[in-house]
Amino acid sequence: MKVNIVFEMAKDGGCSCFMKEDLPDFGLLGFGDSPQEAKEDMLKAYHEIKDMLIEEGKNPPELDFVYHYDMKSFFEYFDFLNVSKVAQRAGINPSLMRKYSSGLVKAGEGQYLKLQSAVHSIANELASANF
Incomplete structure (x- = not known):
């Protein structure tokens, strides 16, 4: 369930x-x-x-x-992710993303959707990577 x-x-x-x-x-x-x-x-x-x-x-x-996750808990849990690089990939201003991830500013639903799309893209790329 x-x-x-x-x-x-x-x-x-x-x-x-x-x-x-x-x-x-x-x-x-x-x-x-x-x-x-x-x-x-x-x-x-x-x-x-x-x-x-x-x-x-x-x-x-x-x-x-x-x-x-809210933005702050997401970037704390996945602390190996570079906030600025994820922001660029999502099409979000890196400075604004740092404010989201620190909890200074609350992101709207549109920003969450952009971030979710970028994170899923990163996850798919990682899943297909091999050494």
């Missing part, structure tokens, strides 16, 4: 993630100082809840996570 996990960076630098869907018997949240820590916290809770439900004789669903 596919579920959507949303990441959000807090103004204090912390990060949270949560499951958008309502499922019987549980919901998922994660918190940490980074998106990686929040994801690990949420996955730990998922495994603990699954174990608890199994002990109760229930059959918990296997979840397939789809992750949704």
Whole structure:
């Protein structure tokens, strides 16, 4: 079962993630100082809840996570990506992209769509690369 996990960076630098869907018997949240820590916290809770439900004789669903990031959490999680280069590839002003990724300015839906297209293009190129 596919579920959507949303990441959000807090103004204090912390990060949270949560499951958008309502499922019987549980919901998922994660918190940490980074998106990686929040994801690990949420996955730990998922495994603990699954174990608890199994002990109760229930059959918990296997979840397939789809992750949704705000700009700041995306570039923190994928910190190996060069923000300016991704911006150029997406057709977004690099200076403006740095403001998006730092949380100073919020991007509109059009900018998110440009970024998503560029990231998918990068992912496809990486998937076809060989050594």
